[in-house]
Amino acid sequence: MVSVLEAPATRPQGLRPSRGYRVFQVFNGVALTLVVVLTLFPFGNILARSFSGEHEIRSGQVSLLPRGFNLTTYRIVMSDAMFWTNYRNTVVYTVVATALALALTTCYAYVLSKRQLKGRGLLVAIAVFTMFFNGGLIPNYVLVSSLGLRNTLWAIVLPNAINVFNLLVMKAFFESMPTELEESAAVDGTGTYGTLWRIVLPLSKAVLATMLLFYAVAFWNSWFPGFLYMDRQELFPVTVYLRNLIAGATGGADQTAASDTALQIGANIQAVTIVLTMLPILLVYPFIQRFFVSGVMLGAVKG
Template identity: 40%
Template structure:
């Protein structure tokens, strides 16, 4: 039998793989479609449970209600600023720490590596971290959402391992031409590390975009809230609508637009996940390559 046609067992294996991947795709896609369908369906259809993945009786009132809330726009801007600031600081500071550790003749490399390794396994805990941030004057500031997590030991080790995989001859040639370490890092190392930088930029953006707990314990000013805390507020409004304690102004607006709190929640979820959905395809080619780049050299 020709190898190109394959045996009956190999064909069955391929068919089973295709069916399995289709099932996984359906399982992952269904919640996404359901959220969109509920967000643009009328109140009656949603309340009766007729909406699955196909919208019924189209109604965009939920989006109108959400987009009229000034706190949503403010939190959206805050989250974008937090994400951009986290990416810049995380990539910049991590690279600045990892590059010296990748150089063989750097003094103090072992001591710094041991210190970083310890921080991977032990930390002060939530209360000491809170007290530290409070004593540093970061409470209820924009910086509290960016600075505490901008350098991680794991990220540093991945960057270091990747930098060690870059040919030493390139650095030696640059030294001979009169370049210093800063020039080498920004003109040679960074251009060769696009996949690594894109991968960790995506990780940082997604982590910052989904972060809500730090904002919950460190921020009291609503004007500094990220989008996830606003989503949490809408979730509490949903609970209040069940118990009858819902804000009357919002309740009247929902009645005028013929939507319920579930549709409003779904609309806000769609608005929340939209930027990540747009960004990922542009970084996907780097992401697939960059996931294993840190394992080039042990």
Template identity: 45%
Template sequence: MKYESKSYKAFKVLDVVILLLIAFITLFPFIYLFSISFSSSKAVLAGGVNFYPVDFNWGAYKGILEQSNFWLGYKNTIIYTVFGTLISLFMTIICAYPLSKKNLVGSSIFLKLIVFTMFFGGGLIPTYLLIQKIGLVNTRYAILLPGAINAYNVLIMKTFFQGLPESLEEAAKIDGLNQIGVLIKIVLPLSKPIIATITLFISVGFWNDWFSSLIFLNNDKLYPVTLFLRNIIMGTTMASKSGQTMDASSAQSLPQTLQAAATMLVVLPILCVYPFVQKYFVQGVMIGSIKG
């Protein structure tokens, strides 16, 4: 049996206590929102809700799920997330792979230009004027295209590509594969961890984005569900724009329980997806950081 000193045992205990404290701090907002969403409005206003629902009821969720604009927003969010992730992932790969090659002429210049965009942006008004000039305002493309490439994601993927053995690519070229074939058949299969990591980054970004829609969209039929949530939190509902009304029991839940229920419904898909990609996510981040 391995001997452990008292100081090491004390460190292990302290480590566990700190981790439990961090876990509690992380989970408490979620638990609190969950409890509020299933509690009555009277209990919430009285301040009696903490770790578990009080006067359990489904009124808040009923009020949200009965709104047709909520489902329309959910559909729009799925469209933006799926197609935005595919476009952004494709652009990130075809940008990062050439930059990972030492023999690329002007690679340092391209890399500096990419890094420059991380620190200096064009500004909100010039960006809006550009989107308006090319005719993308009030279209889905205004959400999908401006964020197609993220400099940080490009740098992470480039670093990962640089860590792959060059001998594998050379052997593939000897076997007759061209550069595109090497990328598709050799590089990408070996890059599943970083692809999963970048995919998670991109998809969460598109799923949570509401500001772009607020700026570039005027048609509520194109609004994502996060903008619906924003309007709920700000004290308005998208349903009111379409002339719909809530029943009396749902209206009583509007101040906090409705906000909590809407937040839970928006966050739930991300919470469900994350456990399936956690292995690749941790592996990809670790590999990218070590090789960087």
């Protein structure tokens, strides 16, 4: 978003910017800065909390700078073996699921982008149907259980391997690619797979990067399939660990035994866990973002 500000190349060259345009720019700058502050503030706050003392957080002294600075909480959280086990799970689930999802979505989308394909409408309809209707929680659970996928990586990977929205974006992207490229490849003697592999995919880096980011972020953040299909703690993704730490801490509904559950986890422990959990996926962004910005736009307009 901010890159729009830094790239005034769209301004007509050689002309003095009009007054209205300058007013717009100032206004735009202020508005966008505000948005940036609004998005960054909670992040900064969590970061500050993670380095602060429990008491300082409780008494509301921490906003953007740590108070009662300490690293003890980091040491405590990082010394919890289960945290790292779950963390490793998240990494494994995300990598496998993203790779598979990317492969399957690409294949499906590429096929669907071919206008000469017979039954193409039906294939699209099948995919789109799942966007609007699904079996519901319990049937899905029964299905996954009876396929023997429970407590395996596949329970997380397979049911979410094709996201229909992503599929349609990719399909539109492939459709917008000039058919002449593929025709000339065919003339030079490549088969279907060769065309996909040597011609189409190298030209699709933008959409691939976008899909990679979409899928990776979604899998990294997802907690529900892990929670639902995994029966053992050592199989949970770290998001379930985190959720239990945060959401579970405020369950006060059960009165009589509430002494047991109404206890809260230290606010600093919550903050540290949040920071550690979002860090890796956050670090991916800068590297993919330049593809990302152009990628989401791609396929949006057909012509």
